[in-house]
Amino acid sequence: MPMSRDRQEEKRPRKRARVDSDDEDQQQQQRQKANGTPLRAGVNGSASNPNTPKKEPIRHWRVKAEYWDNTPTKEVADLDDVFYLSDPSATVYIRCKDTMFKIHERMFTCTEFFQECLDSHGPTSISNPHRMVAATVDELRAFFWALYATDSQLAEKITEFPHLQRVFRICSMTRKYPDLPRMIEWADAQVRSVAADNVFMDSCSSAALAEFTTFAILHEFPDELALIQKKWCERLQSKSAPSVPAIQVADEYPEDLKELRGIAYYLHIQDMMDRQTQFTESGATHLFADPKLNNGQVMRLLAGYWSLSALWERLRLKPAELPLGASCCDEAHAKCISIWERRWTSAAGWKRILGINTADALALLSCLQDQLSNDDDLKVINPDCRRAGLEEIRKLREKTKDGLGDHFAGVV
Structure with missing residues (x-):
């Protein structure tokens, strides 16, 4: 028995998700030749307009498998509060899982792919809606918002996280249905703008x-x-x-x-x-x-504590190597090294440093650098050697900071 049109459309997104980039580009070019009608101005520009700049090949995105689970659990769908439009001219019924949308055909057919889907399905009704399989309800609602948004709404600066979450969903839609070059461009620009906004980022919860x-x-x-x-x-x-x-x-x-x-x-x-x-x-x-x-994280904390404590014990007993200063010579440098090691050992035992827990390696190194910077007995060595030694401590602290994760690795 032939499959129904609904079933045919349900298979389409799965097929698109598996094709390689060359096949997808070729299919998109064929669709562009078949439909020369410009798309709605705004975020969803024409993919077939010859004046549209050439885009980079569509990248393949990592999408969670559950996004494809669109099995309805209700026989009668709930009408969406926002995009089940009462306008009589809105004639396209779309069902996504247990939610029914009704929008204008000119909006839904903004890409060749959606036009093909609607042509394949035929006229829609509340009892025979077009079914969206790859999208989630929240993604589809955000997508429709972008289609109907005015230029001023699209240009509005994001100041609250729920607005950014809507952009996330729009981005996800553009990855699943990549025939929306201007929408991709707009959504990606929104993400980049927010990530660089220090005020917004400071306001975000964990x-x-x-x-x-x-x-x-x-x-x-x-x-x-x-x-x-x-x-x-x-x-x-x-x-x-x-x-x-x-x-x-x-x-x-x-x-x-x-x-x-x-x-x-x-x-x-x-x-x-x-x-x-x-x-x-x-x-x-x-x-x-x-x-x-969890238990693994607690054990990593414990292992990290002992690893960082051991690091400080090694540094306390074995001072960092003192580089040869530009104005120093080998014979004089031996005396510089002797004084450097003696003052290092002495500073490591001062009360101020002993008050810091041994696992706080960054604070210990900062304190040691500060102590030696103000050590009058260390000022007798060659000034270039002294500066080189203090710089060595700073580099050691930066190296320790960059490698902090290594102290908590390898524990399950």
Whole structure:
């Protein structure tokens, strides 16, 4: 028995998702030749207009498998509150899972692909709607908002996270139905603008940062991901954001969020240590226990604590090598090294440094650099050697900061 038109349309998005880039480009060019009607001005410009600049090949995006689960659970769909239009001229009925939309045909047929879908389906009605399989209800609602939005609405600056979430859904739609070059351009520009907006990023909750981070990874926004990660790290260090949400999202994408993962684990240890007046080896596991963290994360915290403590013990006993200054000679430098090592060992035992917990390697190195910078006994060595030694401590601190994540790796 031949399949129904609805069933034929349901198979289309799956087929598009599997074709390689060359086949997809060829199919798009054929559709462009078949339909020379310009698309609506605004975010969805004409893909067939010869004046439209040539676009880069469509990239393949990582899309979660559950996006394809559009099986309805209700026999009668719920009418959408926003885009089930009462206008009699709105004649296209679209069902997405358990929600029914009704919009104008000129809006839905903004691309060759949607035009083909509607042609294949034929006239729609509330009892025989066109079914959207690849999109979610929220994505489709956001997509329709973009189609009907005025130029002033599209140009409005994003100041609240729900508005950015709508852009996320529009971006996702443009990846599933990539025949919308101007909408892709608009949505991507919105994401880039928000990621670079320090005021907006400072106002985001940890949950919002986590969602933005996940979106940037899944939809491949590397530059924006770097900005988000940098901002999140800054907020962790300024204590304007908690460390646990950052640990959770960084553990989900460890390769993409190495910097965030290291900083989040490191600062969580410092927070735990600040709350603990006494610390013993037997109480270590209890100290780092947190109901929001799983056992593997608690064990990584514990392993990181001992690794960072061991790092400081090595540095305390073995001073960093003193480079030869430009104005120093080999014979005089031997005396510089002797004084440098003696003052290093002395400074490492000063009360100020002893007051810092041994796992706070960054604070210890900063304090050591400060102590030696103001050490009168160290000022007798060659000035170039002294400056080179202090610079060596600064480099060591930066290297330690960049490698924080390594102290929390390898524990399951």
